[in-house]
Amino acid sequence: MTLTDVVLLVFIVLLLGWAIYDEFLMDRLKGKTRLAIPLLRRNRIDSTIFVFLVGILIYNNVTTNGTAITTWLLSALALIAVYLSWIRQPKLLFKNDGFFFASVWIRYSRIKEMNLSEDGVLVMQLEQRRLLVRVRNIDDLERIYKLLVVTQ
Structure with a gap:
């Protein structure tokens, strides 16, 4: 197994671990989920370019008679990238003490200000950061407003 194969294997394991955390574990952490809101997907073009580039690497590996394990690892990487960017649905999970946004736990007490933009984007101002929440259904x-008013 070459260094390239080891690096590919490490990235595949890390991406699979994050996908399992995002899909199955996040819902069970920090108590019962009070509200789950599907969000709009972002960076589809970036992920399409990434999958296309991995496809070029697969083609190059096959045409130059590269090792079969490298081809399989590149194929697995492409499949995981397709799942993460096209199949997986990003979500906002509200719990009793806070919420998960982009797989990060944020307590309600960190919210300093909330605004709604004209195009339907909820803007939450934290201490040093601003969250832009783009929901799928307006x-x-x-x-979200009813839940946050009852919680606060």
Whole structure:
């Protein structure tokens, strides 16, 4: 196994670990989920370019008679990238003490200010950072508002 194969294997394991955390573990952490809101997907073009470039690497490895394990690892990397960017649905999970946004736990007490932009983006101002929440369904903004007003 070459260094390239080891690096590919490490990235595949890390991406699989993050996908399992995002899909199965995050929902069970920090208590019961009170509200789950689907979010809009972002960076589709970037992920498409990444999958296309991995496809070029697979083609190059096959045409130059590269090792079969490298081809399989590159194929697995492409499949994981397709899952993470096209199949997996990003979500906002509200719990009793805070919420998960982009797989990061944020306590309600960190929210200093909230605004709604004209194009339907909820802007949450934290101490040093601003979160831009783009919901899939505009009616979910009302559900978020009701939950946050009851929680606070």
